Amino acid sequence: MTNFRHIKKGPRRTDGALIVTGRADFTGDISLPGMLFGKILRSPYPHARIVEINTEKAKKLEGVKEVITGKDIGYRRFSFIDTPAFPADQTPLAVDKVRFVGEGVAAVAAISEDIAVTALHLIDVKYEELPPVFDPEEAMKDGAPAVHETIEPNTTTAWEDFGIPSTKSRPYKAVNNISNRNLIEYGDIGKGFEDADYLKEDRFEIPSTSHMAMEPHAAVASYQPTGKLDVWLSHMGFEHKRFWLAKLLDMPISRVRVHKTYVGGAFGGKISIFPYEFIAAYLSRLTLRPLKITLTREEVFCVCPPSRRMIVYLKTGVKKDGTITAQQVKVIDDVGAYRGSSPTALYLAHVFRNPIYNIPNLKHEGYGVYTNKLYTTAKRGHGLQQIVFAVESQLDMICDELGLDKVEMRLKNFRKKGDTLPNGDMLRSYGLPECLEEAAKKIGWREKYGKKKFRGLGIGTASMFSGAHNFPFSSAAMIRLNQDGRMILYTGQAEFGNGVDTVMAQIAAEVLDCPLDYVIVNSGDSEVSPHDLGNWLSGGVFVSGEAVRRAALDLKDQMLQHAAAGLDIPVEDLSIRDGWIIPGSDESKKLSFSDISRYGIQMAGGDPLIGKGFSKCVPEVYFWKGKFNKTASLSSGKGRFTEAYGLTLAIAEVEVNPNTGEVEIVEVVLADDCGTPINVKSVEGQIMSQAVMGIGDVFYEEVKIKNGIVMNPNLLEYRVPTANDIPKITSIIVDSYEPNGPFGAKEVGESPRAAAISAIANAICNAIGERIYTLPMTGDRIMEALHSKNT
């Protein structure tokens, strides 16, 4: 298939006109008749027992409709991940004690936001301060303050609800504040190090960064007296939100409707259920009125989880020629007050980078550790940029010390197309070596490397799932033919800026060979859309897009059957071209899509034609009752998780001012193997977006926490790049064609960021001739490194 009609083109976003006119409704724009406003009172202490909460004065304030505390809600625990081994540990409001500054302790529903804020001042909370612990390595020591007592699971954990084969849930006792751990091993690490000519050991520290989605978090909930809950919230897939709202409110899933809203940026940060979302729903049910909670930007920074903070201990063994023989990784994930996505992240920090280098002997151990700080979550790459930063930094150091060419060394160690990874995942497409060759050529690596003082070149790599079998384990799509010959496509994908509505329309219109505007996309509404994985783990195009392709094929097949019957000719003689069904023998007898709809209704028993499709990421993985196959383990890393990996290679060139530590990026080149780019403009947009986000990661971004308090909770102190900070960025799409993806497509939404970060960081270190083991690489850190080199 080379002559595509819509694929590999860059059509305008189908929802563009809504966005540029300000008429795309984001959650904060939703307003319902009789709507109340909610606000949450938050703990000023990092660790304290709640002795008493007096809400009487607040309740008496005119305009206040309801005041609730953690005790009213009780121990309804939720988490990103809730398994028998690692049961959910967080409650919507703190019940007995607070574990981070900003944790909610009470909430108010009032007729205006001003009154709600006033009411918060009238709530009297008595705390008994407890000794906090902030440093994860301190927290792991004997005698450190315990962030959690024994965690009692809900009646069932989410995994039990999903039917994942596992043992019965049990209470979790966090010994030495360890919230979770994993151990992944293959090969023989001892022998691997023995075989090495050179060993290198380092410690890297990667801070939390904020997603800094432009849209501050908000939720609107409307519980109806019929026992149904409508919610509008910023989601990246409704299934997870719906599941948790239903579970915590003890309602049937089908009675919760998560509506589509436009999402003002997500980047992984809006994946999980937030306390304020539950509280909005809970207060709406108590008051039987719609209710809205909007967080301030400061609240977003202080209470919504940023990316995961990780300390990475890395030991690598290489042969003299640069062949990697073994690698040992120890990750300490400073999870903060709640475990959140840590069990997933510790696994992903291994598996995401697994397709990059062929490391025959590997040991990866991870520890999630509770501290009295803001909890953390997934962000664009989820563990990938942390591990890649460590690995790529160390590889550069090894190359420097052994005098190896950094391009050749990487080419030597890359995996190969057709390889099977240790967990069984296969690399049916693998354009990484080509990406490196092309990026090196574009930037002029061989001509430029080491030629100019204080100029540096650096390489970064990344790979990423194209979806996985996360809950609800598959995606489906429906496509309905209308009387006018246009089609409505129903998908559970969420449009959060990735252009997914347009991409899905392109896929359906390609299959049906019709103009793009024949397909109207209805997405992201839990009551209308079929089952969907959501935009998790970059599975939007690969899994849900494949479901859309199959739904369109199903409809096409049905249309051709009807046309064949209507024209009384064999199906094989028919084709669809340009929105018409054309008989091979006589073009004058061609039928419009509208004709087919009428034929179905009038002549085929009233069948108006609906196409259906579904897709599962790794079909060979299944579980049902007692039977299961190849179900992956987060703890041991065994078992399959994805069908295809997107890959990115970035090279950056920078110049450092040795007097100030200021860095100018000369150019960043990102070569991305995303398989077939469905929408070239969207793919380029994703690459550009992540390059710029990566610039922020390297230069400024860090959620600074001091004594448990977020010190930079605004846009002046937490800096993201402005229009004046954008250097020359070149993207190269290396179209490797993924045989299992729709039209050969795979992931592009997450891997470029990690590659960009490592490339720029390595370029800076190359320019100054000294290593910086953490991010961001601010002027003070660069000067400190230069200074230590000179003394």
Next chain:
Amino acid sequence: MKRSVLLSVNGERREVFIKPNSTLLEVLRDELLLTGAKEACGSGECGACTVLVDGKPVNSCITLAMEAEGKAIETIEGLSKEGKLHPLQEAFIDHHAFQCGFCTPGMIMSAKAFLKRSPEPTKEEIRNAISGNICRCTGYENAVDAILDTAVGTEK
């Protein structure tokens, strides 16, 4: 104490009953239901709330509604005329100059004011003009191209 204030919004006279401490953004969004301008930071640090007052861009989250009394307020909702999108709006769509779109209304309003005062800009001038409009998705370059394209188009 609330009072009645007459505002001119997108050429329409709108009477609102508001407190003096209401920001222009609150009044536009909550009273007039013009939700195109967004609140992202609430303290003038990001530009998502940019609207024009007498043709000049202001961060409406740190502008009082009463400051705009008697002045011409222009919001994203007033940009398309006679059922047609403004050239800037078309150019933003053409160039994929938005992703999530949350910052887009503010950025387009900044761009509109900018092209009025600087009809033949360089890319550098465009970047500078939108440097107070933070975008987290696009990396800005497509927006710069869209604005440049519009400027070239205006010359025709």
Next chain:
Amino acid sequence: MSSMPEFEYKRPETLKELFDLLPGYESGAAILAGGTDLMPRIKRGLEKPGLVVDIKDIEGLSYVEDKGEKVKIGALTTIFDIRNNTLIKDKYPALHEAATLTASENIQLRGSIGGNILQNTRCLYYNKSEAWRDSFKPCLKNGGDICNAAKGGKRCFSVYRGDLAPALMSLGASVCIVSENGEKETALEDIFTGDGVTPFSLSRDELIKNVIIPSAKMKGGYGKFRMRKAVDYPSVNVAISMDTGGKGRLVVGSVGAKPFMYEFSSLEELKEIPERAYKDVSPINNMSLSPYYRKNMVRVLAEELIRRV
């Protein structure tokens, strides 16, 4: 949305009307021009005025006029207008460059020279919401008696981070302060108290009417160290202006509650200033970059600027 304290709003059209308004408010009046500094302060509960007086409609406060011996800039002149003024560009490169590098273009269009000069000092522990500040005891700048940034600190270490004032001080500017009792001209440096708690000596019923700069053409420049190339306040800023005889001033900003000013009358003297300034300043850990680094950058930035100028 952060809820703002309630206040009255007035928009006088003459200075007389303004001065009639000010005394009537016990809880104080705040003067509003561009609002880019004031409004976030009010929203964060750092300022709780009973009255906000919007002076933007007062006639005759926005101009750049060459008065022979002096150039006068009206207090309401926007930073953008200053940046684009050819007279300023030609005569006062330090001021032109400072205006160009202030915040972002939209803020330049809104912010006035008077407001920019009188912007309050800032601190990582201070410019936050009331809810955020609940984790701390009130600091010196906020009615308390401790410093949260420097444990045991007996004075306020908040930092003046204006762009224009150092440039204007380097030019030997003065300001015309007007009140009900009339006008007085004061050297710009004299309106700074050096105390972070109340950084300016102006009383609540005084305002800057205009800025006065000696008319002689000055060589000079402005250096701003900031993390991003827009929006950011300076981490360190330096302005130099000198006359044809090589006499002038170097001013360092963003390292204390007021800019540090150094006079010189020869190139040799000028060259000694960076080292002196480096020794004079003692920033603390109350903004984004380390104090040690910021201290070093004073010297580096001053030296770089001297080389350039």
